[in-house]
Each structure stands twice: as C-alpha cells, then as structure tokens.
Amino acid sequence: MSDNPNHECRRGRRCKSRVKTAAGTFHGALIDRPDALCRLCEDSAFEAIRELGEDYAGLCCYRFEDRSQSQGPKVGGTNPNPSIPVALGVDALMARIDDETLRWALRITRGDPVPDHHVLRVRACVATLGANLGTLVDLPKRRLPTLLPHPDGGDFLGLEEMDGVDAVLRLASFHHRAQTLMGEVETITWQRDPCPHCGRKALAASKDQEYVSCKGCGITWDSAHFAQLYNILDFERKVARA
Amino acid sequence: MKKNDPWPWPADTQLERARRIAASYRTALLSVAPDLCAQLDAKAVELGQGWVKPLETDIADLDEMLSAEQIAGILFVEPRTVRMWGYRGHIERLDDDGKPRYRLRDVLDYQARTRLERTA
Numbered sequence: 001m002s003d004n005p006n007h008e009c010r011r012g013r014r015c016k017s018r019v020k021t022a023a024g025t026f027h028g029a030l031i032d033r034p035d036a037l038c039r040l041c042e043d044s045a046f047e048a049i050r051e052l053g054e055d056y057a058g059l060c061c062y063r064f065e066d067r068s069q070s071q072g073p074k075v076g077g078t079n080p081n082p083s084i085p086v087a088l089g090v091d092a093l094m095a096r097i098d099d100e101t102l103r104w105a106l107r108i109t110r111g112d113p114v115p116d117h118h119v120l121r122v123r124a125c126v127a128t129l130g131a132n133l134g135t136l137v138d139l140p141k142r143r144l145p146t147l148l149p150h151p152d153g154g155d156f157l158g159l160e161e162m163d164g165v166d167a168v169l170r171l172a173s174f175h176h177r178a179q180t181l182m183g184e185v186e187t188i189t190w191q192r193d194p195c196p197h198c199g200r201k202a203l204a205a206s207k208d209q210e211y212v213s214c215k216g217c218g219i220t221w222d223s224a225h226f227a228q229l230y231n232i233l234d235f236e237r238k239v240a241r242a
Numbered sequence: 243m244k245k246n247d248p249w250p251w252p253a254d255t256q257l258e259r260a261r262r263i264a265a266s267y268r269t270a271l272l273s274v275a276p277d278l279c280a281q282l283d284a285k286a287v288e289l290g291q292g293w294v295k296p297l298e299t300d301i302a303d304l305d306e307m308l309s310a311e312q313i314a315g316i317l318f319v320e321p322r323t324v325r326m327w328g329y330r331g332h333i334e335r336l337d338d339d340g341k342p343r344y345r346l347r348d349v350l351d352y353q354a355r356t357r358l359e360r361t362a
Contacts (some may be wrong), residue, residue: 013334016305026334190297190316192261199253199354201317202304205296215304216350227269230262 006034009041010165016040037137037165045168046133048175053126055178056097057119062182063090090181094118097174101125104167107139108132129171139164195219196229253361261293268294293318304350307336307343317349327352 009015009028017029017040029038037045098118105114105125112128115121129136141163148158162170191203191212200216205223213220221229249259272279286294297316301308308316310324324344328335333348 013336014305020334188299188301190299192265192293192296192318194253194354194357199357200350201353202350216347216354 007031009038010035010169011037011041016044035163035165037168042137042168045172048172049126049133049168050130051175052097052101052129052171052178053123055175055182056094056122056126058182059090059094059097059178060119063087063094093174093177093181097178098122100167100171100174101129103144104136104139104171105129108135133168135164137164137168139167193230253357255360264294301346304345304347306346308346309341309343313344313346313349316346317353324349 007030009017009031012018012028013026015028015038017038018026019029020026029040031038036042098121101122102114102125105128106112109128114124141161143159143161145157146160146162147155148160150156189205190201191205192201193203194201195203195214195216197219198214198217200214202214202216203212204215205212211220211222212226251258251262254262268279268282271282283295286292292315299316301312301316310321310328313319313324314321324333325342327333327349328342328344332352333344336343336345
C-alpha cells in the first residue's frame with residue numbers, strides 16, 4: 001500500500017479495483033498520477049457521462065407520465081399535508097444535469113454559444129464533454145460558484161473547490177440517479193455455476209440466451225461452448241478425452 | 243479432495259456436485275418437456291429451493307451495495323452467513339443510514355477465493 005494516499009484512486013474504498021490490506025481495510029487501487037481515478041473507475045464514469053443526454057431526454061418524458069394510483073385509499077376527510085402534484089425529484093435532477101453539464105462544457109470550450117432550448121443545450125453540452133473527457137478529468141482545482149446548504153435552511157451561493165475528477169464523478173452520479181429515478185434497470189439471468197476462469201459465481205446469460213458472460217472477469221462464451229464446459233452430459237468432450 | 247477424483251470440477255463441494263447434477267437433469271428435461279420443467283421449477287421455488295433454476299434479477303452491477311437478504315437471494319446462502327462473513331472481516335460491511343450493506347463483488351471474490359483454496 002502506498003504511504004501517500006494521493007496515489008490511491010480518488011474513489012477510495014468504493015474504487016472498482018480496490019485492494020484489501022492485511023489489516024482488513026480497503027483502499028483504492030494504486031495509480032501513477034496523484035489525485036486521479038484508476039482506469040476502471042474512470043472508464044465507468046466516462047461511460048455514464050456519455051449517457052447523460054439520453055437520461056435527460058428520458059427524464060423529460062418521465063416527468064409528465066401519470067404515476068397516480070388508480071385505486072387509492074378511501075378519502076375520509078381533507079388531507080392536511082396534500083402531496084405535491086409535481087415530480088420535484090425529477091425536476092431537481094434535471095436542473096442539476098443542465099447546470100453541471102453547461103458549467104463544465106463552458107469551461108472546456110471557453111464560452112462557446114449553446115442552444116437556448118434546455119434539451120438541445122444538455123445534448124450539446126454532453127456531446128462536448130463526451131468528446132473531451134480526457135481534458136475534463138485533467139482540469140485543475142478551481143474555486144467555483146455553487147449553491148451550498150445554509151445552516152438555517154435553504155441554499156446560498158458560495159464557492160466550492162472542484163477539479164476535473166470531482167466534475168467527472170459528479171456528472172457520472174447524475175446518470176446513476178437518473179436510472180434509479182426512472183427505474184431503468186436491466187434484467188439479467190444469473191447462472192448458479194462459478195466462472196471457469198475466475199471462479200466467481202457471476203455468470204449471466206444474454207437476453208437471447210445465446211451468450212454467457214462473467215460479470216467478474218468479463219469473459220464471454222457462446223451457449224454451446226458454455227454447455228461443453230458445464231454440462232455433465234457432455235458426451236463430445238468425454239469422447240475427445242478418451 | 244480425493245486423489246483420483248473423476249469429478250471434472252474438483253473444487254465443488256458435495257452440495258455443489260449435487261446441484262450441478264440436478265441442473266444437468268433440469269437442462270435435459272427443459273429440452274424435451276419445457277412445460278413439465280416449468281411446473282417442477284415452480285414447485286421447487288414454492289418449496290424454497292430457488293437454486294434449481296437460473297435467477298432473473300435487475301442487479302447487474304457487481305459494485306452495488308446490497309443487504310444481506312438481497313445477497314442471500316442471489317447466491318442462495320443464508321442471510322446470517324453473509325452477515326457472519328462481514329463480522330469476520332471476509333467482506334467489508336458498509337453502513338448506510340445504520341443499515342449494514344455489503345458489496346456484491348466482495349462476496350463473489352470471497353467465494354471464489356475459498357473455492358480456489360479448496361483446489362490448492
């Protein structure tokens with residue numbers, strides 16, 4: 001383990017390639033450059049940022065979907081705390097995606113004009129960021145204006161120190177929040193067998209059941225080859241062995 | 243492990259061997275009588291033996307933080323076993339608002355390590 005914590009992945013114990021010390025504590029993977037992300041965490045964050053334009057468009061549609069319960073509880077009187085008929089969580093996330101993508105796109109392009117319409121603006125900013133992710137993650141630390149929570153409630157405009165890694169992690173987190181809000185999660189079929197390569201029980205079949213891949217080490221087999229590795233009734237292999 | 247064990251996967255425990263044989267029978271049945279296989283699957287699940295068929299889940303990210311019950315549902319172990327692994331330090335326990343959470347990747351890594359140790 002490095003003596004200098006700055007040479008650990010900035011995601012710390014939440015790093016995708018984190019390591020466990022003899023003392024049992026987890027640390028981010030070691031990296032060459034200080035105050036950066038490891039390759040796996042960086043790739044994952046970049047992938048999430050590229051999805052932000054689609055996420056924003058999805059949130060726009062999701063905001064107007066009717067999610068009211070057709071058969072609610074019987075009304076017995078006036079509710080003193082009526083629910084708000086606007087999806088505030090969706091609105092807040094959309095505003096944050098718009099603000100942050102614009103902020104970082106403007107820093108990269110040094111103030112290029114952006115479309116006025118919010119959907120087009122986010123899409124243009126995400127396209128700019130997607131094409132300059134390497135530049136974005138390397139941006140140096142700066143004090144930037146941001147809304148900070150006020151101790152007495154509400155927000156106030158303050159200054160926060162942020163660098164490119166903060167920007168990448170923040171933008172990537174918006175993708176995950178959008179996915180969670182919209183309930184867009186992929187259904188996968190987990191096999192019960194351990195992976196023949198890494199031993200993790202993380203084998204998942206593709207939707208069409210044509211391929212089996214290990215979520216742990218990333219190796220993929222076609223279903224026929226996988227059956228040869230796993231099925232006890234694999235006569236061909238017995239014959240080949242004989 | 244026996245010296246001249248003909249079993250192709252020597253790291254398998256007795257339970258895993260039994261389950262693998264059952265899975266082979268299931269695959270064979272599925273290819274000739276899918277309806278009958280579905281009936282038997284449903285009955286097995288009803289009796290608490292969900293391991294018999296592949297699991298359909300929306301958990302695709304191994305870095306997801308899950309409760310012991312959720313991990314138990316995926317890997318078909320007892321929730322208390324997952325908690326015990328956390329207590330003994332085999333997997334990291336991360337508290338989220340007072341609720342213990344575990345990273346699925348840690349559990350899979352730990353299981354893979356113990357499997358490797360069985361073959362060594």
